[in-house]
Amino acid sequence: MNNVLPEYRERHDLSQADLAEAVGVTRQTINAIERERYNPSLNLAFALAAHFDSHIEDLFSPS
Amino acid sequence: MAIHNSHRTEWNRLLFFGLLAAAFIAMLGLMISGFPAVAAVAFFILVGTATVLRGIDDSMFDERDTEIVRIASSNTIAVLSFSSAIFFPTMALLTALGYTEWPRWLSIISVFDATLFVVWVSTLLLARYHR
Numbered sequence: 412m413n414n415v416l417p418e419y420r421e422r423h424d425l426s427q428a429d430l431a432e433a434v435g436v437t438r439q440t441i442n443a444i445e446r447e448r449y450n451p452s453l454n455l456a457f458a459l460a461a462h463f464d465s466h467i468e469d470l471f472s473p474s
Numbered sequence: 475m476a477i478h479n480s481h482r483t484e485w486n487r488l489l490f491f492g493l494l495a496a497a498f499i500a501m502l503g504l505m506i507s508g509f510p511a512v513a514a515v516a517f518f519i520l521v522g523t524a525t526v527l528r529g530i531d532d533s534m535f536d537e538r539d540t541e542i543v544r545i546a547s548s549n550t551i552a553v554l555s556f557s558s559a560i561f562f563p564t565m566a567l568l569t570a571l572g573y574t575e576w577p578r579w580l581s582i583i584s585v586f587d588a589t590l591f592v593v594w595v596s597t598l599l600l601a602r603y604h605r
Contacts, residue, residue: 428480436536437487438480443538452537 412450414471416441419463434458447474479533486531493524551594558591 420430420441427441436455443449451459460467497520504513528534562584569576 432479435533436538437483437533440536440538449538449541455537 412471413447413474414444416459416470417445419465419470420445423463430459430462433462483531483533486527486534490524490527490534493520493527497521497524554587554591554594557587562587 420427425433427445428438431438431441434455435458440449440451440455444451456467456471460470463470497517500516500520501513504510504516562580565574565576565580568574
């Protein structure tokens with residue numbers, strides 16, 4: 412699954428650690444998602460979208 | 475603040491795995507040294523401390539860790555399945571034909587392997603029943 416998480420995170424001036432803290436996961440998980448080595452669960456995808464006040468499909472798209 | 479918490483979580487993860495490694499090493503070392511009671515006490519203390527640490531910091535592991543554990547467990551079951559379905563029957567056949575001997579230690583491993591496989595099938599059926 413492709414994602415634009417790094418762009419959203421940088422636009423909001425957040426570090427991976429900040430975002431991880433905000434959505435309740437480890438920094439390594441955010442890093443793995445951004446590098447497209449891990450697909451988040453629906454719950455985490457919704458949490459990320461909610462944090463950026465957007466929709467899941469704004470952040471993620473099928474590869 | 476967030477960065478501080480993230481660093482604390484990473485430190486706790488390292489501490490957790492360090493405690494488990496120390497428990498394993500202490501258990502093995504003290505058993506070999508001839509102190510089984512001390513080995514057991516050291517093991518319980520170290521594993522207990524790790525368990526308490528995990529209880530205190532519930533953000534230490536997340537869904538990706540769960541996924542990694544699931545993959546590792548799946549691979550372990552694949553190894554068990556291979557040994558149950560191919561290795562041990564082949565060894566039994568070769569032993570029956572006189573090409574090799576079946577050592578006692580292999581019997582112990584095969585029974586352990588088969589028992590684990592039965593446990594896995596049981597938990598699989600239980601999981602299916604609840605879904």
